[in-house]
Amino acid sequence: MGAARKIDVYGAKGGSEKPKTPTEAPDSLRSVAIAKMLIAVGEGEFDGAPTAKDIFLDNTPLQDPQGNMNFPNVKWEWRSGAVDQSYIQGIPSVENETTISTELRSGTPWVRAITNTQLSAVRVRFAWPALQSVDSGGNINGYTIGYKVELTTDGGTYQEVLNEAVSGKTTSLYERTRRINLPRATTGWLLRITRLTANQNNNKISDTMQIAGFTEVIDAKIRYPNTALLYIEFSAEQFRSIPAVTIECDGRKWQVPSNYDTRSRTYTGIWDGTFKEAWTDNPVWHTYGITTNDRFGLGRRIKPWMVDKWELYRISQYCDQLVPDGKGGQEPRFICNLNLQSKADAWSLLRDISAIYRGMTYWAQGQVFTLADMPRATDFDFAYTRANVIDGKFTYSSASERTRYTRALISYDNPGNNFDTDVTAVTDAKLQRRYGDNPLEISAIACTRESEAQRRGKWALLTNSKDRAVTFKVGLDGRIPLPGYVIPIADELLAGRPVGGRISAVNGKVITLDRDTQAKPGDRLILNLPDGKCEGRTVQLVSGRQVTVTVAYSVPPERELVWALDADDLAIPLYRVVSVARPEPGVFEISAVQYDPSKFDHIDTGARLEERPISVVPITVVPAPASVDITSNYSVDQGLAISTMNISWPAVAGAVAYDVEWRKDSGNWIKLQRTGATSVDVTGTYSGAYLARVRSVSAFEISSIWKSSNLTNLEGKIGLPPAVAFLTTTSELFGIGLKVGFPPGAEDTQRTEFWYGQANDLASATKLTDLTYPQADYSMQALKAGAQFFFWARLVDRTGNIGPFYPDGNGVMGMASADAAPVLDLIAGQVGRTELGQDINDEIDKIPGLQAQIDALDGLSAYDPESVYLEGDLVVVGKRIYQATQLVPVDTSPPNAAYWVDVGQVLVTANGLARQVEINTTSITELDGVVMAAASSLQALQAAYRDDTGEGDLADALQGYNASASFAQEVKTRASQNAAMVQRQTELTAEVGEVSGSVSELESVVVTDREATSQAIQQVRAEIGETSAAVQVVSEAQADTDGKFKTMYSVKMQVNADGQLVAAGFGLGIEQDEEGVLQSQFLVSADRFAIVSTLAGGQVFTPFTVQDGQVFMRSAFIQDASIGVAKLTQSIQSENYVPGRLGLMINFVTGEFELNSTVGVGGRQTINNRGGKVYDENDKKRFQWGDLEA
Secondary structure, three states: OOOOOOOOOOOOOOOOOOOOOOOEOOOOOOOOOEEEEEEEEEEOOEOOOOOHHHEEEOOEEOEOOOOOEOOOOOEEEEEOOOOOOOOOOOOOEEEEEEEEEEEOEOOEOEEEEEOOOOOOEEEEEEEEOOEEEEOOOOOEEOEEEEEEEEEEEOOOOOEEEEEEEEEEOEOOOEEEEEEEEOOOOOOOEEEEEEEOOOOOOOOOEEOOOEEEEEEEEEEOOOOOOOEEEEEEEEEHHHOOOOOOEEEOOOOEEEEEEOOEEOOOOEEOOOOOOOEEEEEOOOHHHHHHHHHHOOOOOOOOOOOHHHEOHHHHHHHHHHHHOEEEOOOOOEEEOOOOOOOOOOOOOHHHHHHHHHHHOOEEEEEEOOEEEEEEOOOOOOOOOOOEEHHHOHHHOOEEEOOOHHHOOOEEEEEEEEHHHOOEEEEEEEEOHHHHHHHOOOEEEEEOOOOOOHHHHHHHHHHHHHHHHOOOEEEEEEOHHHHOOOOOOEEEEEOHHHHOOOOEEEEEEEEOOEEEEOOOOOOOOOOEEEEEOOOOOEEEEEEEEEEOOEEEEOOOOOOOOOOOOEEEEEOOOOOOOEEEEEEEEEEEOOEEEEEEEEEOOOHHHHHHHOOOOOOOOOOOOOOOOOOOOOOOEEEEEEEEEOOEEEEEEEEEOOOOOOEEEEEEEEEEOOOOOEEOOOEOOOEEEEEOOEOEEEEEEEEEEEOOOOEOOOEEOOOEEEOOEOOOOOOOOEEEEEEEOOEEEEEEEOOOOOOOEEEEEEEEEOOOOHHHOEEEEEEEOOOOEEEEOOOOOOOEEEEEEEEEEOOOOEOOOEOOOOOEEEEOOOOHHHHHHHHHHHHHHOHHHHHHHOOOOOOOOOHHHHHHHHOOOEOOOOOOEOOOOEEEEOOEEEEEOOOEOOOOOOOOOOOEEEEEEEEEOOOEEEEEEEEEEEEEEEEOOEEEEEEEEEEEEEEEEOOOOOOOOHHHOOOOOOEEEEEEEEEEEEEOOOEEEEEEEEEEEEEEOOEEEEEEEEEEEEEEOOEEEEEEEEEEEEEEOOEEEEEEEEEEEEEEOOOOEEEEEEEEEEEEEOOEEEEEEEEEEEEEOOOOOEEEEEEEEOOEEEEEEEOOOOOEEEEEEEEOOEEEEOOOOOOOOOOOOOOOOOEEEOOOOEOOOEEEEEEOOOOEEEEEEOOOOOEEEEEEOOEEEEEOOOOOEEEEEEOOOO
16 A cells, blocks of 8 residues: 545535524404303392492402492393383393313314203303414414314204304413304204314414303393392403302392381381381391292291281381490391392291291291290290199209300301301300300301391300200190290299199189298289289288289189299299190190290390299208108908008108108018108008108208118018919810909908919919909910910919919919811901902902093094084094193194194004004192192003905994904002002903903002002903903002001912802912901912822822812821821821830721830730730730630
8 A cells, every 4th residue: 555645625614594583473362252141139029229339240349439440341230120120131031051161172072962942042152271383483373273063953963053163373261152043852952062173282282172161042031020130241351250240239128017117127106917018137027928928938828817917026126126236336136138049948947037036936726926035025924833733743854964055156147258157156154164165056047247146146055054944734724825935833842832822712902822821012923814814913911821912913813723922032933835735635745944034134235144042942961750650550441350550750841752661571672652741551461560761852852861660560460361262274265264263361352363384383383464353264365276384373462462372282284275176267267357368269350441441532533623622532633633632612623732632543444443542641639728639641552353345434433343452551640748649550452253361460559648558460361252261460568657567469360161160369468467466378279279299200299188178198297286086097106116026006907006115124015806915025925814815
């Protein structure tokens, strides 16, 4: 190689070009959507009109207090809800928009089903959050997306109704709406929206497309009478979504007293009972409106005259009284600002509104009563003492400590916080110190003031703390107090001294009481007056039992009326009636709770509560009696000497009752009934050592320790009761009869005890029953046939002494009858009386079929334009059948939809007829105040053939056809307040000449408020002339509220040929007998009943057969058998019988008896007609008698 050659390389600059700056096209798409909203503010006519300051969008008013508009270009209109108000021009249609916010992608069309066939159109709102594209040079331009809308009607094919594209650029949300008109439809439409331009799915193109909203449109100019309306219209530029629209305004007008100024809350003059329409926030008149308004309230059931409006008037004045608001001002006590937005139970709503003014609403004596817990014009309504209460018994109770609330948390709607819910608290320091912190949460309905919420909480805490409840029973005067009434209860056991009773005499203002009292001038004497009212008068003078009052009563009192004494040092407690029940005829049970009339000032102004004493009984442990003595005395009653023990003790201060117990000879303590006296008698005592003890009981159920007497020997009846004279038993059907005899000296017997046992052992016997003396017969029932027991009896005298058993040792054996004949007769009679037994034995009656409905179709005639047709009449026009839906005048031919409905078709030729009919009916009727709703459906198919080649007449029915087939099905439903029924009947019939067959099914369910019955009947029939064959299956279940139940399943069949009826069947059932005991049974009715099995080789084998009243068994194993008469044809032998070695055998053919014994060393014996032989254990004959040569 040679040397490298040097090469010179030269370069030169080729020049340069300045890069291009990317550009962005301006936005060419801009939303111009207008939101139009029509809001139903409320029902009824509202008072006044709101201003722009009272209308809020997302809690911001349209106009601020200075008059500046917060939202420009907002239009609104108001309609107060008058009957004759005009429609709002901005709303020519009824629209309902639903927010969708679903992305529309190219591969997935958006489909919407529309079922409301009343719609005129739908409007779809499309949205593009951004629409732009970036080219390779970085330039930002617009973009185009194509889409189409298709519509299918009543399940048909899709038809394109819109095909367009959006083209342009936007960096913010762009929306457009398109209206899609809907053609007439029967079932509805399917709307499908398809994106035609594919999604690019890269960051250079923003092409997201959304279905933002969907609006249903009904074209109509509607005034909406009796509905207050707010129409508002604004541009979508100001909101990213539909804002929440709220309004603050006066509500609807209510019926208020004609003398009532609702704004100033004043009442002028005396109210005459008439009403006027005006706005009010007084909750009482809201109660009256809801009760009597027949458009949205209870007015269809409750009329104004059924409401106690005078009491409402008094309560409304209490609501309007001004009370301190806690901020130095005054405010009405109760107001109601309620926006009811959904349907509510009427009584629940009335209860909630009544709670605003501490009231209650209830129905009684054909009238609606409303009462409030507020100061009363009269202190009380009717007085009760131990003198007019059954048994003089008041039962007191109180709530659990867990429900003693000490702090209330009250939720209310705060107008300063856009009416959102706030919580305020009220605390009772005294209750918290005693019970701790136990909060009560209260939702103050319709409350928009914190001060009122606190008053509600104070009332709840204070009322809950006064929780003493009382229950008692009275006579017919229990009809006087109604729930809410205030009643004074003068219970001297609680008070600790006499405070109530009955009047002995009346002389003007001088009332003579029936007992001594501590009445003094200045006390108040409360009387129940003859007119059912209760009044109190101040005592002026007291002279013994005569009490003179300062002012005469409004109605002169009468003797035997109830009085109660209210004193400064011992007040009569007041109770408010909660409920009045009627547990039995002529008796009323009243439940009431403690009532404190001084609480109202404490709630409103914080005034101090004053509690008056209601008892002078010291709350301490009462001492025991100082001593207890036992004495005895004797008397003669109907010739019997009776010894009586007397237990006595001195009275104890502070005790209202005493518990007494005694025992004899270290026996068990016997407790006597609690008494208020200081001695008790025990009659019929026996000689022995007696000990008694007594303890004191205070009015507060506080008991002292026991005080015992000295052990005292009393001479009474000597000895125990004698034994019974005899005890015999008799056999009865499924029972054993017992009879005892009473010996002399048993005249003071109280009862007879029967004991029994399966074993002849008195120690293991069980007590059977007690018979009151002198009853001597008893029947032990419900036993098995042949059941055997052993019995003993003994006497117990009136003092409780128990005599010896008879017999003393082995018991008297008794056995239930084992005779099978009467048992079978009894069972047969019982079976015959059951519904299942009657059903199996009855003949099969054809189910009342639908032939009558089908026959009604046979006489169809062509429409006559000169005839008048009644509702339900059928006519034929062409090949169609029409039914009249109402009274049809002349010359009103089908298919006029106002009068006729198409129910089927008919085709008739000379040789054949085919007919199809479907009739549906509905009705709602009212009879004697009971509303009945019913609906039915009849479907029928018919086909017939005849040989006649002449012209057939449609009116000729099927009488001329010699072959026919039909199918019919009818469904009926019916419902009323207390009953409901559904029934379905299906029938298949075919007939050729005299040969016919049918298959019928009847299913029904009948339910009332007391019972339910479900039944299914299936029937198959075949007939040729007078011969018929039928099979019927019946299933039935029944239950009622009285605890009666029944089930039945039966299968029966019959053949009637040549005048002879042959039937067979079986049934399963559960029924109650006369005593209400459930009994299940399985019955079979057949000339022959057999159990059949097949042996190897196909041979038929019958191990058990009943034929002509006789039972045949091939082989049987019976553990325990009772047999009246047995006819044996071969032999009887024991299970272990081995000839000449083991067991026993009697041969009825040869007359031979063989006995092989294993007792002792063994051996055997044989007996026949010639004598007997005895063998030892070695089989060697040891003895022979009779014919010694045999």
